Amino acid sequence: MTRGDPPDPRDATHAPDARELFLGFLRIAVSGFGGTLPFARREMVEQRKWLTAREFTDILAICQLMPGPNICNMSFCIGARFAGLPGVVASFVGLVTVPCIIGISLTWVYLTYGQFPAVSGMLRGISAGAVGLFIALGIKMAWVERRSPFMLIFAALAFVGAGLLGLPLVAVILGLAPFSILASWRWAK
Amino acid sequence: MTGRGSLTDVVVQFFLISFLAIGGANAVIPELHRMAVENHRWMTDTTFADLFAIAQVTPGPNVLLVTLIGWYVAGIPGAIGATLAMCVPAGAMAFAMSRVSHRFRDAPLRIAIQRGLSALTIGVVLASAWILMQASDVNWLCYAVTAVSVAGSLATRWHPLWWIGFGAALGAAGLL
Numbered sequence: 001m002t003r004g005d006p007p008d009p010r011d012a013t014h015a016p017d018a019r020e021l022f023l024g025f026l027r028i029a030v031s032g033f034g035g036t037l038p039f040a041r042r043e044m045v046e047q048r049k050w051l052t053a054r055e056f057t058d059i060l061a062i063c064q065l066m067p068g069p070n071i072c073n074m075s076f077c078i079g080a081r082f083a084g085l086p087g088v089v090a091s092f093v094g095l096v097t098v099p100c101i102i103g104i105s106l107t108w109v110y111l112t113y114g115q116f117p118a119v120s121g122m123l124r125g126i127s128a129g130a131v132g133l134f135i136a137l138g139i140k141m142a143w144v145e146r147r148s149p150f151m152l153i154f155a156a157l158a159f160v161g162a163g164l165l166g167l168p169l170v171a172v173i174l175g176l177a178p179f180s181i182l183a184s185w186r187w188a189k
Numbered sequence: 190m191t192g193r194g195s196l197t198d199v200v201v202q203f204f205l206i207s208f209l210a211i212g213g214a215n216a217v218i219p220e221l222h223r224m225a226v227e228n229h230r231w232m233t234d235t236t237f238a239d240l241f242a243i244a245q246v247t248p249g250p251n252v253l254l255v256t257l258i259g260w261y262v263a264g265i266p267g268a269i270g271a272t273l274a275m276c277v278p279a280g281a282m283a284f285a286m287s288r289v290s291h292r293f294r295d296a297p298l299r300i301a302i303q304r305g306l307s308a309l310t311i312g313v314v315l316a317s318a319w320i321l322m323q324a325s326d327v328n329w330l331c332y333a334v335t336a337v338s339v340a341g342s343l344a345t346r347w348h349p350l351w352w353i354g355f356g357a358a359l360g361a362a363g364l365l
Contacts, residue, residue, distance in 0.1 A: 029249040030248050030249070032248050032249055032250070036249065036251075061303065064213070064303075065286070065302070065303050066211075066279065067207060067210050067282070068207055068210050068275070068276060068278075068279020068282070069213055069250055069275065069279070070213045071251075072275075072279070072280055077280075077283055077287045080284050092276065092280070095249075096249070096250065096252070096256070096276070099248060099249025099256075100253065100256050102247050102249070103243060103244060103247040103257055104256070104257065104268060106246070107260065114239070117363060118360075118361050119361075121360035121362075121364070121365050122357045122360040123239045124242075124360045124365045125355075125356030125358070125360025125361070125365050126245060126356055126357045127238045127239070127241060127321065127325035127356070128325060128334035128335045128356045128365065129334055129335070129352045129355055129356030130241070130242065130338075130356075131318055131325060132334070132335040132336065132338020132341075132352060133338055133342055133353070134314065134315075135315070135318045135335070136339045136342035137318075138311060138314040138315035139343060140343070141314060142311050142315075148308075151307070151311070152308075154305070154309055155308050155312035156312060158309040158310075158316065159312035159313075159316050159319070160312075161312075162219045162313050163219065163312075163318075163319035164316075164319070166219070166223070166320075168220065169209045169217065170209055172309070176309055180305035180308045181302050181305030181306070183305065184300075184301045184302075184305040184308070185298070185301035
């Protein structure tokens with residue numbers, strides 16, 4: 001698709017070029033505190049109309065199924081779809097550059113001034129609060145599946161293996177995946 | 190910030206770990222911890238928890254923790270190498286998959302695989318929380334902040350940054 005194509009009147013999506021991809025993923029990155037996906041959906045579906053809601057969900061499903069950070073996978077799929085390899089580079093660089101610069105600067109400040117009690121105390125407080133967000137995220141994900149006992153059982157097994165027992169993640173996933181997939185094949189609605 | 194480890198080690202380790210990141214970068218936190226603290230001894234538990242805290246307060250993708258570990262171990266080349274090793278092979282695979290998977294969108298086997306892996310993802314998210322809690326909650330007040338944050342995010346629709354800010358304020362005041 002190029003900019004010269006007539007817009008489809010049913011969903012009126014707009015195909016971005018490499019420059020728009022770069023700026024779009026940059027906006028997603030800098031607004032994404034505590035997870036970028038809600039902001040990605042807002043930017044790409046609601047505000048810029050690059051994708052329909054259905055297309056967004058389909059691409060996200062694949063990116064979650066495949067290994068790798070979800071939003072980085074999305075930058076590859078969406079960049080390639082609209083502008084080929086230059087689109088991939090524009091999307092990915094737009095996504096990671098500014099957060100990396102901010103994060104490394106903050107780490108440098110921490111390593112230089114981290115011995116001050118106020119700074120180390122603040123980081124402890126941030127960690128403690130953020131750990132709570134993780135626990136809540138896990139609980140919310142489990143709550144969605146409350147009617148699928150097999151999913152909760154496999155979630156519990158994965159938690160025991162990777163968390164309580166501290167086993168390598170590859171062993172936990174490769175050991176449990178065949179059974180969890182079999183179970184969902186038999187019992188999923 | 191150089192000399193804690195070799196760039197090659199960083200790139201190879203993150204390349205391998207990227208294939209375990211099913212469901213997102215948060216899924217590999219237990220593995221990152223094993224690699225950085227236990228196997229290679231690149232950093233202490235406390236440093237790992239602090240880098241996690243910094244990654245949480247920086248806007249952007251969750252993969253930032255990987256960038257910061259890379260930087261801590263092998264400087265700027267480590268940061269770039271870790272980020273690319275984590276994202277590029279996986280991203281290329283996701284793109285290839287997106288082209289084939291479209292044809293099987295409603296196939297029962299595809300749905301079964303996705304549901305089966307999602308179940309494991311839930312457990313791994315909670316395992317990440319467990320490991321981070323061991324690394325970062327050093328006294329009962331830290332556990333109390335974590336508990337408030339869990340309750341707050343389940344019971345309200347407030348922005349998550351409020352709960353992080355609550356912990357930061359108590360910590361900066363010297364209470365934690």
